[in-house]
Amino acid sequence: MKVECLFSGFGGQGVMFAGQLLAYAAMDAGLDVTWIPSYGPEMRGGTAHCLVVIADHPIGSPVVMHPQVAIVFNGPSFDKYEPLVAAGGLLVVNSSLVPRSSTRANLTHVRVDATQIASQLGDTHLANMVLLGAALTARPLLPLPAIERALDAHLPERHRHLLAPNKQALAAGAEVLTSP
Amino acid sequence: MPKELLKGNIAIAEAAVRAGMQAYFGYPITPQTELLEYLSARMPELGRTFLQAESEIAAIHMVYGAACTGVRAMTSTSSPGYSLMQEGLSYIAASDLPCVVVNMMRGGPGLGNIQPSQGDYFQMTRSAGHGDYHPIVLAPASVQEAIDFTLLAFTLAEQYRHLVILAADGQVGQMMEPAELPPLLPVAEERPVWALTGARGRGKNIISSLHLRAEEEEIANQRIQARLLTICANEQRSTEYATDDAELLVIGFGTAGRIAYSAVEAARAKGLKVGLLRPQTLYPFPEDRLSRLARQMRSCLVVEMNAGQMIEDVRLAVAGRIPVRFYGRMGGMVPMPDDVLTAIEEAYALHAAVV
Numbered sequence: 090m091k092v093e094c095l096f097s098g099f100g101g102q103g104v105m106f107a108g109q110l111l112a113y114a115a116m117d118a119g120l121d122v123t124w125i126p127s128y129g130p131e132m133r134g135g136t137a138h139c140l141v142v143i144a145d146h147p148i149g150s151p152v153v154m155h156p157q158v159a160i161v162f163n164g165p166s167f168d169k170y171e172p173l174v175a176a177g178g179l180l181v182v183n184s185s186l187v188p189r190s191s192t193r194a195n196l197t198h199v200r201v202d203a204t205q206i207a208s209q210l211g212d213t214h215l216a217n218m219v220l221l222g223a224a225l226t227a228r229p230l231l232p233l234p235a236i237e238r239a240l241d242a243h244l245p246e247r248h249r250h251l252l253a254p255n256k257q258a259l260a261a262g263a264e265v266l267t268s269p
Numbered sequence: 270m271p272k273e274l275l276k277g278n279i280a281i282a283e284a285a286v287r288a289g290m291q292a293y294f295g296y297p298i299t300p301q302t303e304l305l306e307y308l309s310a311r312m313p314e315l316g317r318t319f320l321q322a323e324s325e326i327a328a329i330h331m332v333y334g335a336a337c338t339g340v341r342a343m344t345s346t347s348s349p350g351y352s353l354m355q356e357g358l359s360y361i362a363a364s365d366l367p368c369v370v371v372n373m374m375r376g377g378p379g380l381g382n383i384q385p386s387q388g389d390y391f392q393m394t395r396s397a398g399h400g401d402y403h404p405i406v407l408a409p410a411s412v413q414e415a416i417d418f419t420l421l422a423f424t425l426a427e428q429y430r431h432l433v434i435l436a437a438d439g440q441v442g443q444m445m446e447p448a449e450l451p452p453l454l455p456v457a458e459e460r461p462v463w464a465l466t467g468a469r470g471r472g473k474n475i476i477s478s479l480h481l482r483a484e485e486e487e488i489a490n491q492r493i494q495a496r497l498l499t500i501c502a503n504e505q506r507s508t509e510y511a512t513d514d515a516e517l518l519v520i521g522f523g524t525a526g527r528i529a530y531s532a533v534e535a536a537r538a539k540g541l542k543v544g545l546l547r548p549q550t551l552y553p554f555p556e557d558r559l560s561r562l563a564r565q566m567r568s569c570l571v572v573e574m575n576a577g578q579m580i581e582d583v584r585l586a587v588a589g590r591i592p593v594r595f596y597g598r599m600g601g602m603v604p605m606p607d608d609v610l611t612a613i614e615e616a617y618a619l620h621a622a623v624v
Contacts, residue, residue: 109274109445116274116447124274124445149531151444154605 090145092230093153096217097138097170098162098183103217107160108139111221113239114231115143123151136165143230158228160220162203163187181224183216199227201265207258212251215258222262233259272447277437278303280412280448281345281371284419286311289456290369291340292318294331298347299383300439301373305345317456325350329357329370336366337476339464341423341457345371347439348389349380358432359398363478363489365463367426369419370404371435373442376601384601385439385524390578393434394552402493404432405500406551408522412446414549420451425504429496430463436551438574440524440603500553507548507555509562511537515544517617518562520583521572522548525597525604529572532609541617551579556586568592570616572609575599592619 096108108124115122126139140156142148155175161167167187174180176195185204201223207215225233240255275283282304285293293312295305305321312319318335322328328344335342346354351372361368374389376382397404405425409415415437422433460466465474480486510530512518521529526547536543546562548555563569568591571580577595584593596612598604 112445113274116272122274122447125440126443148527149534150528150606151440151446152528152603152605154607 090143091148092143092158092228093156093175094141094143094158094160094224094230095138095156095170096141096160096162097136097166100135100137102137102162103214104137104162105139107217107221108141110236110239110243111141111143111231113243114235115141117239117242118231118235120145121148123148125151136163138166158224158230160224161187162216162220164189179224179228181220181227183220185216197227199223199266201262203262206261206265210254210258210261212254215251215254218255218258219262219265222259223265224262226263226266233263270449270452272449274445275412275416275448275450276303276443276445277412277415278373278442279307280416280450281419281435281437281442282307282311283450284416285343285369285423286315286317287451287453288420288423289341289454290317290343290423291456292320292332292335292342293344294320294322294328294335294342295344295346296322296325296328296350298325298350300375300385300442301345301347301371304371304373304442325353326357329354329361332368332370333357333361333364333366336361336368337364337465339460339466341367341369341427343369343371345373347373347375347383348377348386349375351389351392355398357398358404359396359400360478362397362402362404362432362493363400364476365430365492366432366476367423367430369422369426369433369435371437374436374438376599382601383439385441385574385603386599386601387438387523387525387574387578388599389436390551390573390575393436394554394582397432397434401490403497403552404434405429405504405553406434406436408436408526408549408551409441410523410527410547411448412441412444413448415441416448416450418549427461429500431496431500436523438524439601504550505553505555505557506550507546507558509547509558510545512544512546512562514542515565516542516567516620517613518544518546518566518569519572519609519613520546520548520559520569520579522551522579525572525574528604528606529609531606532572532613535606535610536613536617539614541613543613543617548579551582554579554582554586556582559583559586560588563587563590566591567620568594568616570594570596570612572604572612573597574603
């Protein structure tokens with residue numbers, strides 16, 4: 090088993106943290122994992138992305154051209170990565186900020202009104218967890234409780250008061266796919 | 270110790286602390302700034318020396334001074350900063366001082382950019398500054414190796430009283446992976462007998478790189494060359510994958526080496542007899558192992574994040590026995606496994622053409 094998972098959006102949307110959380114959960118599950126950020130001269134509001142590779146054997150390259158899973162938080166990320174998702178892959182789109190839909194027939198396309206859902210939960214910054222919850226429901230790489238445990242262990246001290254809302258956001262993302 | 274998810278830069282910094290580093294001097298430069306930033310808090314916490322110098326030139330000369338007193342000293346930088354350090358590195362080497370220098374390479378030449386590169390291979394392996402010598406150069410490809418080689422760097426530096434360069438690139442510095450740190454070792458209390466510790470009650474120790482009489486300078490050079498012979502005999506390190514029945518040998522170090530690993534895996538899945546040799550020491554280059562492997566191969570393919578630098582060492586080791594081909598990206602571009610696979614398939618197809 091080897092899966093590459095790309096997270097891409099504006100700086101400040103929690104793109105890097107969502108990827109790190111997946112990486113922590115994978116490590117805690119005994120899997121091999123790499124997390125690599127874009128580290129160009131980006132700043133808040135610029136584009137940022139990270140790539141997480143998870144495997145049950147040693148990982149060679151931490152970079153790939155065609156990730157199997159892409160979670161895009163904004164329009165520019167959609168335009169850049171929608172054509173690159175591997176055939177048979179999963180594309181999760183924040184439909185609050187991306188009005189366009191994929192016309193590709195060879196991938197699973199999931200649209201989640203993530204920023205809107207996060208806003209209803211009280212903080213638009215929770216959109217990253219909504220998208221992660223939806224992605225892991227569409228493709229269960231790791232169970233959601235594993236992500237919750239990673240949140241317990243690794244949510245930064247200054248965001249500790251947001252632990253419960255983060256978990257609610259994960260569940261809300263999952264619900265988008267499970268609700269009829 | 271349990272595994273932690275660690276970023277390469279932080280892992281090297283903490284590994285150096287646990288190896289007993291007593292003094293760190295540096296100047297910030299992307300993509301290694303987190304290393305310095307981490308140590309700016311961690312070193313004072315342990316009562317050790319952290320000093321942000323006014324430039325890389327100052328930083329390396331502070332390392333030089335600290336090393337003269339026999340303490341474990343280190344600096345870290347990235348390519349343009351490494352260029353600035355050349356004079357100090359040469360003086361350190363000529364003075365037989367154990368020092369560790371981290372070069373987290375980025376795109377160049379010139380100011381270049383901050384993306385990962387392996388463009389400093391020549392600059393690190395051929396010499397460091399002027400003169401006639403080589404530093405020991407270690408090339409980690411993962412966060413775990415970055416930790417292990419940081420410890421090894423201090424060990425080798427002190428064992429041989431020689432300069433050791435930890436040669437990584439921006440990707441190793443920025444990547445997070447599960448890795449295990451060593452326990453915190455106690456700082457050495459004893460200073461080496463050669464160290465400048467104040468001569469009260471003993472004869473003078475002199476550490477100098479100045480030998481005005483050519484006869485003496487030649488003797489100093491002979492001493493360094495004799496040491497390098499021992500280092501070449503004992504310290505060649507490499508790792509390999511699927512070489513047993515391979516006919517094409519892919520060779521890459523650091524980040525290019527692990528990307529090549531994925532490409533070799535994919536080539537094997539297609540039934541191609543391809544193996545990988547990943548040098549872990551760039552100096553001494555693992556020429557003994559490569560020379561032996563070359564006897565069973567029909568050709569080799571060198572993969573680097575530069576225009577072809579390590580390929581010169583490969584050609585020397587292979588000594589014309591098999592064709593040596595090349596795939597590389599430059600300027601901070603990282604090769605993709607698919608592109609390396611294509612290069613493998615092209616090189617492999619040429620075997621059939623020869624028959």
